[in-house]
């Protein structure tokens with residue numbers, strides 16, 4: 001029997017690579033019972049990580065925009081999804097976390113080194129599901145919504161080899177993509193991490209510095225209108241800023257395509273206790289709405305269910 005996923009485990013840092021200016025990829029290893037739990041992880045699930053005991057970088061290397069963050073105390077764990085999960089043996093699992101340095105916890109994350117230990121609870125929440133009648137998976141990511149979709153692409157390749165996967169990744173500019181861009185930047189560049197995961201990738205940047213110039217949802221809409229995949233055999237999976245998710249949901253409804261969105265909320269506990277992470281959801285077949293918990297009932301929801309916050 002798999003024990004509760006709410007139990008804290010100690011993970012060992014295997015690698016922590018800086019990517020570009022603001023990103024890092026952390027690889028941690030879990031052993032024993034925790035490895036058994038993480039070997040069952042579904043893309044879209046997340047972990048609550050305690051970083052309060054991790055040291056800060058040298059003061060001289062902290063940029064002015066993060067100086068305030070360096071002074072802030074960390075009371076709570078932070079939620080992170082996974083960009084890949086590798087089951088090495090029944091008692092040894094490696095988990096990749098792609099992170100963006102934004103505040104006190106992620107600033108501390110940059111100092112983690114091979115052999116360091118971190119305290120982690122998970123996997124938590126639900127994940128993306130794959131209906132049996134779908135032949136085409138269309139992944140739509142904005143900003144730091146990309147990690148769970150990278151995980152999903154690899155998961156589909158390994159477990160649903162007949163499903164063809166397409167990834168659309170949006171960012172303000174090429175420097176904001178925490179990935180390796182391959183091919184000519186002005187033409188149709190791809191993302192190496194998605195290519196390796198068996199997905200055809202498309203990039204959209206607001207400033208046109210790589211791929212489509214404009215919003216990722218505009219790129220997606222154009223692609224669907226060109227008749228790329230039959231709607232009824234397609235499913236959209238999306239993760240990113242809420243206005244982007246709202247537009248993805250609108251496009252899915254317009255074309256009558258099934259769509260699952262991974263929602264982000266500030267999470268205090270991550271296990272359904274504090275009620276800090278509510279998502280307003282429609283009750284099927286009526287106009288009534290209820291509040292669901294992003295950490296427990298989500299973070300993945302059917303897009304038709306979510307009442308998106310007005311931007």
Ligand SMILES: Cc1cc2nc3c(=O)[nH]c(=O)nc-3n(C[C@H](O)[C@H](O)[C@H](O)COP(=O)(O)OP(=O)(O)OC[C@H]3O[C@@H](n4cnc5c(N)ncnc54)[C@H](O)[C@@H]3O)c2cc1C
Nearest residue numbers: 046079080081098099100102103104105106147264265266
């Ligand atoms: C289910 C889930 C999965 C996530 N996966 C990843 C991931 O794979 N990689 C990654 O880099 N980040 C991920 N995040 C976001 C990450 O948890 C936050 O960026 C985290 O709070 C950073 O901690 P910090 O102490 O460095 O900065 P904080 O001081 O906690 O936050 C920095 C800034 O980001 C804002 N912020 C923080 N969390 C959220 C949120 N959930 N929604 C909206 N605004 C927020 C804060 O208001 C603040 O302005 C995920 C969040 C959720 C809910």
Ligand code: FES
Nearest residue numbers: 270272274275295
């Ligand atoms: S984060 Fe506490 S209930 Fe969701």
